[in-house]
Amino acid sequence: MTNEPLIYTVPAASLTLTTRDIEIALGYSDAAVPEYLPEMIDEALTVIQPLLDIRAGFRIYSGDDVSLSSDALSCRQTQLHIGRIIASRLRHSTSIAVFAATIGAQPETESHRLMEEGNMMGGFIVDTIGSAYAEATAEWIETNISAVAGLEGAANTNRYSPGYCDWLVKEQHVLFSLLPKGFCGISLTQSAVMLPIKSVSGIIGIGSGVKHEQYQCSVCDMQACIRKKLTDAHTHTHH
Amino acid sequence: MATTELLASLATCVERGKVNAKSPFPPDLKGQDGADEITVRVLAEGATPQEVLTQALMVGMNRVGEKFRDKNIFVPDLLMAARAMSASMVHLKPFFNSAEVRLRGTIVLGTVSGDLHDIGKKLVGMILEGAGWSIVDLGTDVPTQKFIDAVKEHPDCIVGMSALLTTTMASMEESVLQLKREFPATKVLVGGAPLTHEFAARIGADFYSPDPQGAVEYLNTISPMS
Numbered sequence A: 001m002t003n004e005p006l007i008y009t010v011p012a013a014s015l016t017l018t019t020r021d022i023e024i025a026l027g028y029s030d031a032a033v034p035e036y037l038p039e040m041i042d043e044a045l046t047v048i049q050p051l052l053d054i055r056a057g058f059r060i061y062s063g064d065d066v067s068l069s070s071d072a073l074s075c076r077q078t079q080l081h082i083g084r085i086i087a088s089r090l091r092h093s094t095s096i097a098v099f100a101a102t103i104g105a106q107p108e109t110e111s112h113r114l115m116e117e118g119n120m121m122g123g124f125i126v127d128t129i130g131s132a133y134a135e136a137t138a139e140w141i142e143t144n145i146s147a148v149a150g151l152e153g154a155a156n157t158n159r160y161s162p163g164y165c166d167w168l169v170k171e172q173h174v175l176f177s178l179l180p181k182g183f184c185g186i187s188l189t190q191s192a193v194m195l196p197i198k199s200v201s202g203i204i205g206i207g208s209g210v211k212h213e214q215y216q217c218s219v220c221d222m223q224a225c226i227r228k229k230l231t232d233a234h235t236h237t238h239h
Numbered sequence B: 001m002a003t004t005e006l007l008a009s010l011a012t013c014v015e016r017g018k019v020n021a022k023s024p025f026p027p028d029l030k031g032q033d034g035a036d037e038i039t040v041r042v043l044a045e046g047a048t049p050q051e052v053l054t055q056a057l058m059v060g061m062n063r064v065g066e067k068f069r070d071k072n073i074f075v076p077d078l079l080m081a082a083r084a085m086s087a088s089m090v091h092l093k094p095f096f097n098s099a100e101v102r103l104r105g106t107i108v109l110g111t112v113s114g115d116l117h118d119i120g121k122k123l124v125g126m127i128l129e130g131a132g133w134s135i136v137d138l139g140t141d142v143p144t145q146k147f148i149d150a151v152k153e154h155p156d157c158i159v160g161m162s163a164l165l166t167t168t169m170a171s172m173e174e175s176v177l178q179l180k181r182e183f184p185a186t187k188v189l190v191g192g193a194p195l196t197h198e199f200a201a202r203i204g205a206d207f208y209s210p211d212p213q214g215a216v217e218y219l220n221t222i223s224p225m226s
């Protein structure tokens, strides 16, 4: 498996986001969609598409370069404190892919411009579409890593990101030290915010003994989970 | 129509996001007057601007805030409601500098230093505005000093801070600490996805709410509107 960093320029057309996907991202998975919305979404999709500058890439660390403990991962001399939950999911990985993905800064700029102009609705929809594209790009790079692993007869885990489970966001600095400087055009602020904003980072475990889990959150009982807090708030108040 | 009925339909226009007569949304109110026209009518009928604010706009926005909290409506519906409210406010603005419209007070809002999330904080601002507050939005990546300067400029204000990442919760802690050191009596509210009640209590904030409506309800208790 190559250890060279790989970067792809991803054509927007290979990430298919439909009007319905955006309606769901806006919250309307069960509720009736307001009549005005589909047209606004279509318009925002047309606005955002030429502004996308989608880049995604990864670097694989393998063999002696990788070691895992019960709550940390080492790639060469660099230790990532990924926490117990993610470490247990990565167990049996023989290689680790460190990835980052971005849709570029222009959609964000356009969203701000619309809001400054007083068009909060347009700005918000463009922002939501940008987030959906960022997620779709992360999905795209995961599929790609999966294909690379598959070529060697290996499987892959889900993707895991700093800021999820018990892996702290501040570890972004460590994660990015494992990638070339300015990887995919992404930079990190002191407070570990990626610029452009619509970017995602993480790791994926590779090996013949690992598996991709379908329902990973439902089997986890981490008490301090932010995601759990957010979903619980949802289910408790949903009528 | 009597003013009480007009005020009630104005509240409904805000709640349902019916901006004006031309607006085709929501479809069941198509062709009917919206917030814009009804405000003109109710003022002409003798309602005071204060009554329009408290008995129509705030009533409508409160229902919107509740539905949003309960996930019965989503951000686009909230933004439509805010559009309807703005269409009405245009007619109230001329009274703002006179004593004819009294707001509850001023809220200084900002996303803390190092954090660039803007939209959540903007939505909080809209809902608080709909609850009768004047909003001073300091934007994102707001250094502590900027919060302090804003409190000096608006001495009776309440401060609202937003943080969306655990890394920037540290700057929230720092800002609350310094602000409280300089202005112990100034109330500070905090919010944002990764926050908890425990964190808010530990850093000395007066209140934490996971959603904008929680902030409205807390503020109503400390500043009831006559």
Ligand code: B1M
Pocket (backbone or CB within 6 Å): A131, A134, A135, A161, A162, A163, A164, A165, A169, A192, A193, A194, A195, A196, A197, A198, A199, A200, A201, A202, A226, A227, A230, B117, B119, B120, B121, B123, B124, B159, B160, B161, B162, B163, B164, B165, B166, B167, B189, B190, B191, B192, B193, B194, B209, B210, B211, B212, B215
């Ligand atoms: C003063 O009183 C108050 C009262 C209420 C207040 C208030 C103040 N301030 C806010 N509120 C409240 O009222 C507002 C209106 O309802 C709300 O404001 P919000 O801003 O929360 O709401 C917005 C209107 C809509 N909400 C949003 O737009 C955020 C939604 C979620 C799903 C989310 C999204 C969409 C994204 N993300 Co990410 N993201 C998540 C979010 C999880 C969630 N469900 O909240 C969160 C914020 N993200 C998280 C993370 C970790 C990350 N994200 C990342 C990336 C992304 C996307 C690009 C995919 C996308 C866009 C991000 C963006 N900034 O534009 C990364 C960082 C990006 C960067 N630039 O550095 C990355 C670091 C992951 C990674 N390693 O790649 C988590 C932060 C947790 C933490 N540990 O800090 C997170 C909570 C998800 C999780 N783990 O469950 C309330 O919070």
